[in-house]
Amino acid sequence: MHIDRHPIVSSEQWLAARKALLAREKEVMRQADQLAAERRALPWRRVDKEYTFDTAAGPRKLAELFDGRSQLLVQHFMLGPGWEQGCPSCSFMADHSDGMNVHLAQRDITLLAVSRAPLAEIERFRRRMGWRFDWVSSYGSDFNGDFGVSFTPEELATGEVEYNYGRRFFPAQEAPGISVFVRDDAGQVFHTYSTYGRGVEVMMGAYRMMDLTPKGRSERDVPHKMEWVRHHDRYDAPAGTKAAASCCHAHD
Template identity: 65%
Template sequence: MTATTHPIVSRDRWIADRKALLAQEKELTQAQDRLAEARRALPWVRLHTDYVFDTVDGPRALSDLFQGRRQLLVQHFMFGPGWEQGCKSCSFMADHLDGMALHLAHRDIALLVVSRAPLADLQRFRARMGWQFPWASSNGNDFNRDFHVSFAPEDRQDGEVYYNFHLTPFPQTEAPGISIFYKDDAGDVFHTYSTFGRGVEVMMGTYGLVDLTPKGRDEAGLSYTMEWVRHHDRYEDTPAGAACCGGAKA
């Protein structure tokens, strides 16, 4: 897209077109409000397994990871055992967490990132990326498989796995997602919501700003491959040793 190929109009014409677009934006905002209300009205599922994770504080059950809050937002981060590093797209998501954590905490929401890789590998990568959020390893439990973000060979049926609430081809052993949990006064934990596929874009605040610009995401067709995204310390013009959010450096 260039100024020679894109329509150039008067300010009055631009205002008229912008008002027409504004009407569509308002419709979308109202539809999103209705959708959020319907999401909150979903029934909950009581968890009968208090999954135990490996954390920097030792083994901790899911019910112990709410950090004194009632609501827990879990990012299912693609980082499997034996991987050299975490998924670049999941890293793009995670780059947004530290800036949101304080604000979410004041809405009674704790953050937790969960992956199947051993804790030592998670901590090594976390230090490289400069992140501060808590990251737990589910390597010793069935959490990832139960929430359909990790797939064993026996989970495949004719090359498909159950992901995003339906059977679909998925070539990798790990998948991205977000799950929400609630803990009541009795200490019982409930699964209230999960989103997968493009639903995880809710964590990618950068995309919301990119979508406002003329070039947009610059991603071809409907593939949304995120080919332009890199680990934030791997962009070609990133200064050596740079890290996100003022944390540890590589």
């Protein structure tokens, strides 16, 4: 976008253009409200498999992660066993979590992150990033594979994996996503929704602010448009320092 070439108009012309855009914005908002209602109306599926997670408070079952609430939001965070650090794009998502958590709790929602890395590796990276939200390990369980965010070497070797409800190439063993669960009064857990690919932008409030500005996201037209994203403690790295690849955000 070239700021010095942008059209400049009178106040009257600007107001007319802004009112026209406002009508379009309100139309899209109404459509988004309708889509949210359709999302809430989706059928649920019971989670019958027993998943055990390693947490700071010891081993916990999925039903115990709700922390006394009836709704659970899970960020599938790309941090695999032995990784030096988490995915920069997943970290960009997680940077929003601590600010949201107190408000989500008021609406009967628990938000946490799940990664396949062992808990000690998760805690090491969490301390570096200064995050406070709950983050548990699914190491040794089928949870990541069953919810479509971890792939075996054999699956990757075929050139395609099942991700975002279709067969596609994916460049890593771990993938991003968000899953939603509900727990009833009897303690039964149901899976209500999962979103992947660009669906994870729902956690990226900073993107929504960028979208309001003249330059927008200023991303290059490349397959991995989040190549610019760094861990929040790495933006001021010295010139020439190689940053970790922003590995996870598929634009579809």
